[in-house]
Amino acid sequence: MNLAEIINKLNDAQSQAVALDSVHNALVLAGAGSGKTKVLTHRIAYLVTQKNVHIDAILALTFTNKATNEMRERLSMLLKRPIGNMWVGTFHGLAHRLLRAHPAAANLTAQFQILDAQDQSRVIKRLMKENQIDEGQFPIKKMQWFINQQKDEGIRPADIDAGSNYFVKKSLEVFVLYEKYCNDNNLIDFAELLVRSYELLKNNPELLTHYQRRFEHILIDEFQDTNTMQYQWVKLLFNGENKMFCVGDDDQSIYSWRGAKIENIVKLETDFMPLKIIRLEQNYRSTGYILKASNALIAHNKNRMGKSLWSDSGDGELIDLYEARNEVDEADFVVSSIQKYIDNGVLANECGILYRSNAQSRAFEERLIKYNIPYTIYGGLRFFERAEIKDALAYLRLIENNSDRVAFERVVNFPTRGIGNATLEKIREFAQINQTHLFQAAINIAPTLPIRAANALTGFIQLIEQMQNATKNLDLPAKVAYLIEASGLVAHYANDKTSSKTENLEELIAAAKQYTHEDDNDMSKTMGFIALASLDSSGESNMLATKNVQLMTIHSAKGLEFSHVFLTGLEEGLFPSRQSQDEPHLIDEERRLCYVGMTRARQKLTLSFATKRFLHGQSIYAYPSRFLSELPKPHLNPIQQKYGVIQKNYQQNDTFNQSQAKGDLSIGRTVKHAKFGFGTILNFEGVGDSTRVQVKFKTAGTKWLISSYANLKFV
């Protein structure tokens, strides 16, 4: 491939980035639809074919497996060869690879296993029960959140000073128990993959030097999504000789609640000098009005790096805006519009229905069914997260490695075989005292048990041993095929005709057949497959090509595009969500989310909101989202409600935060509550006796109150 071939189809900014000199590190601010993946892949192709950089000297990091797969595919096409075990992967995937390559130096045995979020929760739950920590007071979710948050920041229990905060104290206690459990059982959770591989390099200078020298070029996708640990991780690999090439878009940062730090983009300027900032602002995706409206929206955010998308593809159609009476009306409008598009030749899978929260999908589903339009909903359990799949994998793990505790606990009594809690406790206790693993403990303890329990347990031990023997010489797919039968899983689900569990188990064999094992040389094929199941739980090497209308949250739509997009539920309290209402920085993130949603559309964008919505078992009245009033009116095409209700001129509510009179209630007004004291009205919704008021109290925090009960006094 020659230079012209690489550069030809790029615009100025893109080719400037691709052919950047060998002196600078780069921050490429790539707006939505500006050809970010193209720049990344072409940069690599440029380095390899023009600068004679060896492909092993390149480290390319993404966040999702989807992005990784796409990049690998495009790269092998550009380079016209398979890229095999080139270091192109997700942060977690490559961290995992490092640990597999050097387990001992990372204080792990070679058989260490990944603990996914579900397993993690189960472990925490057990530990809390064993140590009499009350789940009611200290919810498992919160404990799990606490632990992961610390790890994402690279914080170990020893680094935490709980002070006098009882909740932190207890959380720390759980953290300590959890960490001990993981260390004792060779378990690595997602966050730990990063921390541990970071420590591996940090504590082994010669290893670190090796990788610093090896990776002459480090490229990172979606840089705005890096968390503290990921930033530290790449910073550690940077020695000043090698070059960083970061691509990101601060306006599309929508995961700060998961620990992503937009500030990392700013830190680049000091930590990776000399840095060249390149902006990709030409958009190849959306038509003019969509782009201008999106620009206008995001301009309301403070602290941006600054960027303005433009396009030469013309204004296109105006953005439709529909005010629905309720969520059913909204769904009917959206689905009947889709029907019209389809009738006019638009492919159903080019229509995307986007919403803020999963609960909103229901109304759309019902309408789609009514109109007989096939649809696909994204979200929910993914293939490798399904119970029956995890059960099968647990058998596979146990056969592969008897000492796998998580696997043992999962299937020792599933399908049920009469091994109860009492027996299990004895096994755990024996293992603890004798410093052995559960399977060995089971073997030792079985003869000492009462006859029924002894038989049950011996049955399980023999089952595993027999499966081990039978599968010794089988390849992976045959192994899986054998074990789903022999374990009794297939039989267990056989008479369950309502679910697709049996089909899923069959599907697991297909997944095993497809698994290529090309880039995991440090593991056996079986181990590689097991790891893949944790690291890429989607179970699809590529996004399923469907002909269906696509329904998903805006978060999951990031990175996707549709010719026709419906961005729905644009109501205060829903989008932006109620939880973000008091916090300007959270509102900014909601606004970015809205920006992401809008910029998914190529040709046609339709926005909608409902004045009344049935949510959590009650009707909620809501105002149109403030984001709507931030869009330039000339770019919008308000659509008259189908049932002839007079449309309110919501655009008059230009600044939502300003006082909106409603009887005595007005936003910003000071009130006094008998118990909570003085406060300011932040918001209110509903009418008559069901009016709810949000008040920010000076001392009692922010609360929603029913105004007819709260007896607020105006001051």
Next chain:
DNA sequence: TATGAGCGGATTTTT
């Protein structure tokens, strides 16, 4: 050990 009543909680979820 399988089922159902009763409960609390209900944004978003890359790995």
Next chain:
DNA sequence: TCCGCTCATA
């Protein structure tokens, strides 16, 4: 309202 989880019961 609806889902997931716990606990009591047969």
